[in-house]
Amino acid sequence: MEKSLPLHICHVQKSTTIINRSHAFLHSIALLALIYYRASYFFRDTKTKDIPILLWLMVFGSELLLSFQWLLNQAYRWRPVSRTVFPERLPEDKELPGIDVFICTADPNKEPTLGVMNTVISAMALDYPPEKLYVYLSDDGGSPVTLQGMREAWRFARWWLPFCRTYGIKTRCPGAYFSALEDENYDSYLDTKFIAERLKIKGKYELFKEQVMKAREMGRIGDKSISTCQDHPPVVEVIHDNSTDALGVDQAEMPLLVYVSREKRPSHAHHFKAGALNVLLRVSGIISNSSYILVLDCDMYCNDPSSARQAMCFHLDPKISATLAFVQFPKKFHNLSKNDIYDGRLRSAFAVSTSWFMIYSFLFLSSIFKQVEEVLSTGGSIQTWWNEQRIWMIKSVTAYFYGTLDAILKLFGMREARFIPTNKVDDDEQIKLYQRGTFDFRTSTALLAPLVTFVILNLASFIGGISRAIIAGGMEELFGQIFLSFFFLIVNYPIINGMIVRKDRGRVPPSVTLLCVVISMIFLALGSIVLMF
Ligand SMILES: O=c1ccn([C@@H]2O[C@H](COP(=O)(O)OP(=O)(O)O[C@H]3O[C@H](CO)[C@@H](O)[C@H](O)[C@H]3O)[C@@H](O)[C@H]2O)c(=O)[nH]1
Numbered sequence: 001m002e003k004s005l006p007l008h009i010c011h012v013q014k015s016t017t018i019i020n021r022s023h024a025f026l027h028s029i030a031l032l033a034l035i036y037y038r039a040s041y042f043f044r045d046t047k048t049k050d051i052p053i054l055l056w057l058m059v060f061g062s063e064l065l066l067s068f069q070w071l072l073n074q075a076y077r078w079r080p081v082s083r084t085v086f087p088e089r090l091p092e093d094k095e096l097p098g099i100d101v102f103i104c105t106a107d108p109n110k111e112p113t114l115g116v117m118n119t120v121i122s123a124m125a126l127d128y129p130p131e132k133l134y135v136y137l138s139d140d141g142g143s144p145v146t147l148q149g150m151r152e153a154w155r156f157a158r159w160w161l162p163f164c165r166t167y168g169i170k171t172r173c174p175g176a177y178f179s180a181l182e183d184e185n186y187d188s189y190l191d192t193k194f195i196a197e198r199l200k201i202k203g204k205y206e207l208f209k210e211q212v213m214k215a216r217e218m219g220r221i222g223d224k225s226i227s228t229c230q231d232h233p234p235v236v237e238v239i240h241d242n243s244t245d246a247l248g249v250d251q252a253e254m255p256l257l258v259y260v261s262r263e264k265r266p267s268h269a270h271h272f273k274a275g276a277l278n279v280l281l282r283v284s285g286i287i288s289n290s291s292y293i294l295v296l297d298c299d300m301y302c303n304d305p306s307s308a309r310q311a312m313c314f315h316l317d318p319k320i321s322a323t324l325a326f327v328q329f330p331k332k333f334h335n336l337s338k339n340d341i342y343d344g345r346l347r348s349a350f351a352v353s354t355s356w357f358m359i360y361s362f363l364f365l366s367s368i369f370k371q372v373e374e375v376l377s378t379g380g381s382i383q384t385w386w387n388e389q390r391i392w393m394i395k396s397v398t399a400y401f402y403g404t405l406d407a408i409l410k411l412f413g414m415r416e417a418r419f420i421p422t423n424k425v426d427d428d429e430q431i432k433l434y435q436r437g438t439f440d441f442r443t444s445t446a447l448l449a450p451l452v453t454f455v456i457l458n459l460a461s462f463i464g465g466i467s468r469a470i471i472a473g474g475m476e477e478l479f480g481q482i483f484l485s486f487f488f489l490i491v492n493y494p495i496i497n498g499m500i501v502r503k504d505r506g507r508v509p510p511s512v513t514l515l516c517v518v519i520s521m522i523f524l525a526l527g528s529i530v531l532m533f
């Protein structure tokens with residue numbers, strides 16, 4: 001028997017490993033020195049304690065927290081690897097295991113049906129034996145519009161799938177394929193048969209779009225009293241269509257497509273996406289019961305048709321399959337602008353705060369240089385790093401702050417689990433601002449307030465520091481304060497710009513700025529009270 005070649009190879013990135021570990025070593029020494037300095041304060045003679053204990057504790061607490069975060073982040077820096085797969089070495093199609101694809105949607109208004117159906121179609125069009133592929137959509141909205149959309153998607157897929165297979169189309173999400181087409185102009189290189197076929201399929205796609213829109217209009221008029229998002233009976237429907245309109249393929253060459261809307265009643269907790277996935281497990285257990293499951297959100301699509309086969313290169317490897325739970329593909333975002341201000345690319349960032357001066361400066365520079373090194377070596381630019389800094393600060397004072405608050409409240413039983421699906425409807429004005437690299441501050445006051453307060457406090461700290469240095473001297477002592485607040489201010493210039501300069505609708509509303517000035521004054525007053533003790 002011929003010796004079987006490996007399905008995948010894992011390479012350790014040697015040079016990155018060395019850089020990461022040396023950096024981790026130096027950085028941890030500096031952190032330990034800082035912690036030692038902070039802790040030694042408590043053993044000092046009370047007479048030499050010039051800084052109030054409360055302040056010391058607060059700063060120490062946040063430094064410990066940041067150090068802990070830093071430590072956790074070392075996990076994926078310790079042994080960076082890259083993996084290569086060889087799908088061509090997989091067993092023959094008839095020996096491949098079945099895959100159940102689970103897609104969840106919750107609300108046809110926030111998650112436009114056309115987008116959800118594009119996800120469904122891209123999953124059906126995966127390069128995998130169709131008789132081994134089963135696509136399930138869970139509709140928590142229980143909406144007839146979505147069900148009708150599924151029937152239309154099925155009809156269109158009968159044209160789309162053979163088109164993709166014949167011409168080896170890489171982008172299997174039709175919406176993405178046709179919109180990318182508009183930007184490119186390479187038709188002169190292509191044969192006329194393909195161009196004609198593509199035109200035909202584009203026509204079918206336009207028709208499909210129209211049908212989905214029509215279903216939406218009908219849904220609006222339909223009787224809302226029978227069922228709502230929160231209150232509806234279960235529906236399971238295997239989508240099929242026996243109409244004889246010129247078929248693209250035989251039914252046999254299409255993956256099975258199933259619509260599932262679980263029963264929801266206001267009196268019963270439905271457990272959000274997790275609850276929906278549980279129901280899909282039960283339904284698929286009866287219909288197909290495949291050994292492997294691919295989970296997608298309704299706003300994702302498979303951007304590489306071979307991804308199912310790629311995943312199988314890990315799952316079918318006898319060396320690791322016994323201990324392998326899941327394969328995770330990196331999320332790629334489409335429509336990212338060049339200067340991606342919201343840092344959608346998802347690289348992680350970190351930093352450590354304020355003046356045992358040498359140690360601080362070392363930690364500050366060490367984390368900045370490490371981050372710059374990582375950004376540049378992963379193909380980013382200085383601009384990317386700058387955006388990451390800003391978004392890290394923004395997330396720290398908003399998302400992480402509220403997340404922590406939420407976790408604490410939940411711990412004390414003062415809050416129940418809640419989930420509001422993200423709005424996936426395209427907002428043209430918002431997209432325009434984003435493409436121009438301008439922040440859109442049209443969001444809740446709760447989100448803006450900590451951010452704007454953070455900026456105002458740093459502004460106060462910067463101005464206060466400068467004037468104290470001028471009036472009373474002592475530039476050396478105040479250098480840390482002045483430098484750090486200046487750094488925060490320039491990184492967050494877009495917020496200052498949104499507060500003061502901009503006049504468009506995406507600016508920071510003046511009422512929010514005013515509110516934050518008041519909050520900042522309260523903070524400063526509290527600070528001075530603490531300083532008095
Ligand atoms: O009651 C619900 C609520 C949500 N969803 C679906 O869950 C998915 C994620 O919801 P979304 O509003 O897009 O949340 P995000 O914050 O964008 O999602 C991120 O965070 C979620 C919670 O951690 C993860 O499940 C997602 O994969 C991840 O993309 C969507 O397909 C929803 O349709 C349901 O099926 N039922």
Ligand SMILES: [Mn+2]
Pocket residue numbers: 297299422
């Ligand atoms: Mn999402």
